[in-house]
Amino acid sequence: MYRTHTCGELTMADLGKEVVLCGWVQKSRDLGAMTFIDVRDRYGLTQLAFDTDDNEALRVQARALGREYVIKVSGTVIERSSKNIKINTGEIEIKVSHLDVLNASKLPPFLIEDETDGGEDLRMKYRYLDLRRNPVRNNLVLRHKIAQAVRSYLDGQQFIEVETPVLIKSTPEGARDFVVPSRMNAGEFYALPQSPQTFKQLLMVSGLDRYFQLVKCFRDEDLRADRQPEFTQIDCELSFVEQEDILVLFEGLINYLFKKIKGVEIGELPRISYADAMRLYGSDKPDTRFGMQFVEVNDLLKGAGFPVFDNAELIVGIKAEGCASYTRKQLDALTDFVKRPQIGATGLVYLRVSEDGTLKSSVDKFYGQEQLKAWAKAFDAKSGDLILVMAGDAEKTRKQLNELRLEMGNRLGLRDKNKFSALWVVDFPLLEWDDETSRYHAMHHPFTSPKPEDIGLLDTAPGKVRANAYDMVINGTEVGGGSIRIHDKGKQELMFKHLGFSEAEAQKQFGFLMEAFTYGAPPHGGIAFGFDRLVSIFAGLDSIRDVIAFPKNNAGRDVMIDSPSVISQEQLNELKIAVKV
Incomplete structure (x- = not known):
């Protein structure tokens, strides 16, 4: 076998054991009579000891090791004379009897240390090396733990995880779509989903009354620290619910995550109306720390x-x-x-x-x-x-x-990043006026239900209609949002009319959904959490890039694999795409 133990688990209880470890060379120290090497894997770090008196040839071999060499060592666990209480293995070391170099390494372009000398651009180019660093790797471990906790909570609430399509139809509402040309349907394009919105509503029509998915979404929009062209959502939809049901259930999710992951009690989330949030804080995502x-x-x-x-x-x-x-x-x-x-x-x-x-x-x-x-x-x-x-x-x-x-x-x-203040913002405007297009747009999306008591205002004062919508805000960041949906074909057609869709446009874009509503659609609603944002808050970070394994930079580029990139003329011909240079 390659190894009997990891580099982070041996303690004084293992004294005298013969062990085999594998990992990367962190650093070496030559002290004359002794050579010490720190070997590292994802679990921790263990000190290796090479003694001249025992095996001079082995020590010569050890001296030739460079940083990030991949090695396999056999030896005996002994007590360490100079202990390091900062690490789990700090009371022991391995007296090495055999060393194999599994792979040599060039000198890395930056130090693989918690505090590195590599700038962000350099670390992004060599992201696979950056991921060896403890802070970056720990962010991915945290992400994994939160994902597992989300699944555990939702499974306990009778949710079913269902995968929805990635190649879908482009729609005019919302942010810009990423589009994918179809080779077999020349001149036609798929879109990558900005969210699985219509599919999760169709799942409610199908009778799968509690759905969730940790789903990749794509938006071709200008980037910031909390935005990436591809990102992950905790996407959820429920049938036979009102707004209160959803707020209580997902307030429970956030409390569960903070308790399980951080050991923090969040408690009951206060609620504030959109109007009051703007009046008191000038923002619909107020930082209430x-x-x-x-x-x-x-x-x-x-x-x-x-x-x-x-x-x-x-x-x-x-x-x-x-x-x-x-x-x-x-x-x-x-x-x-x-x-x-x-x-x-x-x-x-x-x-x-x-x-x-x-x-x-x-x-x-x-x-x-x-x-x-x-x-x-x-x-x-x-x-x-x-x-x-x-x-x-x-x-x-x-x-x-x-x-x-x-x-x-x-x-x-x-x-303070170690203090957490969460709240619900409710009663958003249903519509917002856009001067460029001279029409109203849905503030959330066109499937959001208006407050029942405000429906009469759609014809007389559409700007005053409140949405049956809600956002969760933590520390001034919107981490989730959703709404009670329209589930009646007539009301959905009315909404499209107020959003400036012609009958033909509405039918072309969303006819499949309105058709589904004629086959017994239940009342339903849902919510989606920005998973990357949520993880970054738990990690105390400002940028979601630091909690994504292979993120894009601010220009939407992956500098590691040099993407996006041009494709060959042969591929363009197959896709029936003419490119003007």
């Missing part, structure tokens, strides 16, 4: 002759506790932050409540002390607090202040 809720002060600050406030649709601010001592340089830095093109604010107004109670603002020439006191009172500001205020168009200003709030949370250390 800290407070700093918005305070609107239009009535208080308008009419004092300060044009920025007098001409604003909204005046709104936050209170940063204990920040009155901020210097002018620090305040200027905050102003520069909100003026960045990505945020787009024109400025920032502040009010200091000094430790002695003195009030000082950046607009003192427009407001007297009594007005400043009322201003401070509106924010419930105490001595030592700093109030930061922005003004302008209501929607833009809320988004800009949200960015400032998150930045203040970072600067004050309030966004």
